[in-house]
Amino acid sequence: MLRISVLVSGGGTNLQAIIDGIENGFIQGAELVQVISSNPEAYSLERAKKHKVPYMVIDKTNYPDKMERTKATLSALEEAQTDLVILAGYMCILESGLIEAYRGRIINIHPSLIPQFCGAGFYGKHVHEAVLAAGVLESGATVHYVDEGVDTGPIIIQEKVPVLEGDTPETLAARVLETEHKILPKAIKIVIASMAAEIGDR
Numbered sequence: 141m142l143r144i145s146v147l148v149s150g151g152g153t154n155l156q157a158i159i160d161g162i163e164n165g166f167i168q169g170a171e172l173v174q175v176i177s178s179n180p181e182a183y184s185l186e187r188a189k190k191h192k193v194p195y196m197v198i199d200k201t202n203y204p205d206k207m208e209r210t211k212a213t214l215s216a217l218e219e220a221q222t223d224l225v226i227l228a229g230y231m232c233i234l235e236s237g238l239i240e241a242y243r244g245r246i247i248n249i250h251p252s253l254i255p256q257f258c259g260a261g262f263y264g265k266h267v268h269e270a271v272l273a274a275g276v277l278e279s280g281a282t283v284h285y286v287d288e289g290v291d292t293g294p295i296i297i298q299e300k301v302p303v304l305e306g307d308t309p310e311t312l313a314a315r316v317l318e319t320e321h322k323i324l325p326k327a328i329k330i331v332i333a334s335m336a337a338e339i340g341d342r
């Protein structure tokens with residue numbers, strides 16, 4: 141079984157999509173071994189509790205030094221013998237030490253059609269505000285591998301979502317989230333298959 145750790149900061153509807161995907165058998169060959177939240181108030185923690193997933197908080201405010209936060213996160217991932225790291229609404233930028241340790245084994249979900257509306261400053265609601273301000277007719281969601289850049293790693297799966305007249309950042313976010321919940325479990329399946337093939341090749 142491939143061991144998944146999920147990093148979160150907020151409500152955790154994507155975390156829920158992962159939990160559901162594992163519980164209903166859509167995602168096979170993997171187990172969720174840990175949830176790490178950067179925010180002690182995150183509703184994600186309630187979801188972890190409810191589904192008996194071990195969780196911990198690595199609070200930004202307790203680790204003002206990014207390097208120390210990376211160290212703590214890395215040791216939590218290693219302690220849980222993590223194979224795959226999923227950033228699901230994780231509002232921190234990972235330091236290169238962690239990316240190096242888990243190269244090709246960290247994925248992120250982003251609420252736009254990368255390479256549009258991504259990079260530094262584009263997260264959560266800011267993404268949808270920028271999409272509406274630009275007046276584009278479509279947005280979407282992307283799951284990609286994480287590299288040293290912000291939202292620059294290879295794309296695993298991407299799906300478009302229409303922008304409708306009268307949309308607010310909230311209505312657009314809700315429509316994009318529905319698509320995120322569909323593509324994230326699919327992307328995880330793709331990643332698990334490719335990791336399994338890699339192990340088979342050794």
Ligand code: GAR
Nearest residue numbers: 150151152153154229250251263264
């Ligand atoms: C999601 O829309 C996710 O794509 C976004 O935050 C939201 C978290 O929702 N992530 C980013 O903006 C990262 N750059 P959730 O907590 O309900 O899963």
